Amino acid sequence: MTDNRMEWPLWEVFVRSRNGLAHRHVGSLHAVDGTMAAELARDVYCRRAEGVSVWVARSADIVASDPARKDELFEPMVSKVYRHPTFYEIPSDVKNI
Amino acid sequence: MPDTAHFEFLLRLGDSCLVLGHRLSEWCGHAPELEEDIALANVALDLTGQADMLLAEAARFEGKGRDADALAFLRDAGDFRNLLICERPNGDFAHTIMRQFLFDAWQVELYGALAASSDKALAGIAGKAVKEAEYHLRHSGEWVVRLGDGTPESHSRAQDALDLLWPYTGEMFEADETVAALVAARIAPDPAALQSAWTRTVDDVLAEATLAKPPSGWMQTGGLTGRHSEALGHMLAVMQVLPRSHPGAKW
Numbered sequence: 001m002t003d004n005r006m007e008w009p010l011w012e013v014f015v016r017s018r019n020g021l022a023h024r025h026v027g028s029l030h031a032v033d034g035t036m037a038a039e040l041a042r043d044v045y046c047r048r049a050e051g052v053s054v055w056v057a058r059s060a061d062i063v064a065s066d067p068a069r070k071d072e073l074f075e076p077m078v079s080k081v082y083r084h085p086t087f088y089e090i091p092s093d094v095k096n097i
Numbered sequence: 098m099p100d101t102a103h104f105e106f107l108l109r110l111g112d113s114c115l116v117l118g119h120r121l122s123e124w125c126g127h128a129p130e131l132e133e134d135i136a137l138a139n140v141a142l143d144l145t146g147q148a149d150m151l152l153a154e155a156a157r158f159e160g161k162g163r164d165a166d167a168l169a170f171l172r173d174a175g176d177f178r179n180l181l182i183c184e185r186p187n188g189d190f191a192h193t194i195m196r197q198f199l200f201d202a203w204q205v206e207l208y209g210a211l212a213a214s215s216d217k218a219l220a221g222i223a224g225k226a227v228k229e230a231e232y233h234l235r236h237s238g239e240w241v242v243r244l245g246d247g248t249p250e251s252h253s254r255a256q257d258a259l260d261l262l263w264p265y266t267g268e269m270f271e272a273d274e275t276v277a278a279l280v281a282a283r284i285a286p287d288p289a290a291l292q293s294a295w296t297r298t299v300d301d302v303l304a305e306a307t308l309a310k311p312p313s314g315w316m317q318t319g320g321l322t323g324r325h326s327e328a329l330g331h332m333l334a335v336m337q338v339l340p341r342s343h344p345g346a347k348w
Contacts (some may be wrong), residue, residue, distance in 0.1 A: 040135075043139045044132055047135075
């Protein structure tokens with residue numbers, strides 16, 4: 001017997017935990033379309049009141065950086081610590097920085 | 098307003114949730130996709146939670162010292178008051194989804210009306226549960242459309258399920274003395290009004306699903322007076338074995 005069952009496409013799920021915060025990637029799931037993906041995301045990833053908003057995107061639509069180009073893309077920044085704003089004396093009477 | 102009618106009415110609501118919730122839980126680990134497995138288990142848990150609240154209220158009106166657990170686990174089939182549609186075996190996925198859809202469409206209307214009940218505790222439970230029921234209906238309704246308007250195979254299975262389950266829908270709108278007493282006391286809504294709202298929802302979804310609504314004819318009856326099918330006894334044997342074998346067990 002041949003198995004001609006087609007896999008549902010994969011979707012990436014992003015959940016916003018509170019208003020004012022950004023949507024955060026929480027995982028992926030299979031669904032036939034976007035509507036179903038958003039609803040299943042509610043069941044799979046929001047069972048414990050994790051969110052107030054859900055985004056889903058087809059995994060195939062995500063363009064990712066090439067891991068083989070890691071050295072040219074990211075390595076040069078490792079040695080540029082001066083790009084962090086940590087070389088300043090903060091006046092003691094400045095609050096909330 | 099005698100408490101016995103109030104007890105009886107709450108028992109019907111609670112038992113339907115409990116029995117259908119258990120039936121759905123039988124899918125856990127067996128649903129066609131992992132995501133759907135979790136979705137069905139969530140619906141099962143929602144229904145069990147509703148049963149817990151409704152049976153606790155029922156026990157209060159009964160006033161014999163029983164609690165929700167005693168009602169759920171220490172009664173036999175003849176004492177259950179659930180709708181017969183809730184105890185129907187799961188069958189295939191189309192059958193489970195169709196049973197759920199017909200039930201969800203009823204529950205949404207029922208809870209929507211009960212949220213304005215003169216019984217404030219019941220109104221509170223219904224106001225909370227209606228949000229769950231609306232999501233259940235969206236879930237099952239979309240599946241009915243997907244299956245009905247899907248492949249020839251899914252269409253024929255959905256139509257079979259609808260034809261088999263249709264005679265069980267009449268019970269949702271039965272009006273006996275218990276219902277009449279609660280309607281008069283403005284505790285429960287008039288079943289005829291529920292039926293017309295339910296019919297609109299069902300007609301819309303079935304049309305979109307390209308499924309043929311069965312002709313209205315003879316309807317099953319008996320659940321509300323404790324005359325159940327053999328299927329309920331088998332289900333209760335599984336559901337109740339632990340608390341009956343180990344009375345008072347905690348974990």
